[in-house]
Amino acid sequence: MGYMVEPIMDERTPHDGHSADGIAMRDHGAGHEMHTATDHVPSHDPHADHGDHTDHAGSHDHAGHAGHAGHGDHVARFRRLFWIMLVLAVPVVAFSPMFAMLVGYHVPDVFVLQAIPPVIGTVLYVWGGQPFLTGAISEIRGRRPGMMLLIALAITVAFLASWGATLGLLDHELDFWWELALLIVIMLLGHWIEMRSLAQTTSALDSLAALLPDQAERVNGDDVELVAPADLRVGDVVLIRPGGRVPADAVVVEGSANLDESMITGESRAVPRAIGDQVVAGTIATDSALRARVTAVGDDTALAGIGRLVAEAQSSSSRAQRLADRAAGWLFWFALLAGILTAIVWTAIGLPDAAVVRVITVLVIACPHALGLAIPLVVSIATERAARGGILVKDRMALERMRQVDAVLFDKTGTLTEGAPAVTGIAVAADFTEDDALGLAASAESDSEHPLAAAIRTAAESRGLARGTVSAFRSEPALGVRAIVDARTVEVGGPALLRQAGVTEMPEAAGWRAEGAIILHVLVDGRVAGALRLADAIREESRAAVRALQQRGVDVVMITGDAEAVAASVAAELGIERFFAGVRPEDKSARVAELQSEGRTVAMVGDGVNDAPALARADVGIAIGAGTDVAIGSAGVVLASSDPRSVVATIELSRAAYRKMRQNLWWAAGYNLAAVPLAAGVLAPIGFVLPMSVGAILMSVSTVVVALNAQLLRRLDLRPESVAAAPEQRTR
Structure with missing residues (x-):
């Protein structure tokens, strides 16, 4: 650490008494996100009999393809x-x-x-x-x-x-x-x-398995040998060449590269990965070579975890599926009764031969084939599309309920925000520019390992500011850091530093303090050059997510353990009208219950251990990929990335899937109810008799129509940037 953490943090974060919802000094790298997102799921072989299609067989247990x-x-x-x-x-x-x-x-x-x-x-x-x-x-x-x-x-x-x-x-x-x-x-x-x-x-499961390369390059001393990914063991070092796929979950030990993780997280941008970062099996190194040490293989990888979630979601039952199952059963008895009545009526009027023809036609045309396919096909396609979009559905009922959600409760830290400090404002004195103050502060903090120092350096790098020549660096307990930068004495610290130097703070500091921000001043040769406002950085995607949800008639509510001022500042910046501040971890589920008592259908989005009770209490619990195993275990939906716009995509998918289910049910059941009387010969008095072969063709056409209608769900664009776009942009 460049300077004593505790005293300075005490002075800089007077409201940060909560441990779980403060600015979390934890790793939120995307590689880590994927590993924790899926590594804990219950054991279920993703390749074991996923063709069994339990629901499909349940609704019509064809021996031809059931089981x-x-x-x-x-x-x-x-x-x-x-x-x-x-x-x-x-x-x-x-x-x-x-x-x-x-x-x-x-x-x-x-x-x-x-x-x-x-x-x-x-x-x-x-x-x-x-x-x-x-x-x-x-x-x-x-x-x-x-x-x-x-x-x-x-x-x-x-x-x-x-x-x-x-x-x-x-x-x-x-x-x-x-x-x-x-x-x-x-x-x-x-x-x-x-x-x-x-x-x-x-x-969907086969394509997940196909993400693994056919061969991996294992480093053995000075040699590189080709092995199957299944032969890799934890601790092996593998070489990933430019354009190559990562063969197993691993941590980078040499090199850096941009990785395409879109097939896992749904995020379109390549993400940088360097020494110490996690990389996930199935992702692609786009520009440079890496060496990485294997941390998980086989069923323990994130990819296998995703496969388990997809398989479990496709085999789980849902309310709509149970309705289709009952309807198929009712339709059988309807067809059987219609066949019996048809035989009786045609025989009674002296046409027993015609009775046989009509009965066969009724039995053929009444087959609830399309009805049995209506729901399973939609659900299977929906869970596949979700997995490809970085939305991992653990509980099919959760996906079904998402269409009814009218209130989304977001945990602030690590969900709407980055969960790490960032420079969000700069004030400067006369004779100094923002770049001057920030550049000098970053140079002085160059040897510090403190999270606030890292935030300052990151802000300077984002502006392309070069660091000066630094010497005589030292950290002073309860004050901050001090260094010689290009022959000038630069100090960075909190209120204690100002008191020692006998100078007053920048006028802007009072307003920042009221918002709960961390304030550091930059002193150059004993005089104030500027002040830096640091706060938990708001994700750029959060603004689009909040706006998109509100456009869909969904209320957005924020919950946090932070003080009122901090919560109000973040809520105002995101356009969130209602928030709960200063909430203790054990009280979060009570806030969910409060919203539910107002008649709301609530989706809770969180990532921490303290979110688990609230995730379980909500109508739909959504864990973001950076979350802990406990949080993910309590959720019905897991977002592979930490992009809150994926919540919008989940709602879009749920609503689209429901529309397809309803259309298919109406078509399948309505078709049978209308066609059976024709097959029985109700129009025979006016000369129309439905031929048996035509009845069979119509039955098959009904099945094809339902199947094709379900396939249209594949056209749904679940990319975060698309679902969160303005309505006029989405319709282009």
């Missing part, structure tokens, strides 16, 4: 099965007497040709229908009848009726071989498209 090990395998399976069945369906349709009669040609009365539809049709039923038949058995065993049972009933009735007609046991008009073939082909096409959509969604 499967990976959507990618099932995409290939359904694609292959679809093309094989399509080829087999061509001769079945071409040599079907009923189809030939409809089109206007005649199938020769040759046994071999007439045997083609029933023989190949049976292959289609057994092979092509196998996913639906086994799915139906699973649903029966699980006592959860759903769409697979409906499809199985439809193709089984068509299969048995066709064999009955072929053998002469039933009317020849019940020969449905060609319709059965088309039905199975269309169903397989719908499942292929569905599986491809789900595979694209769950690729």
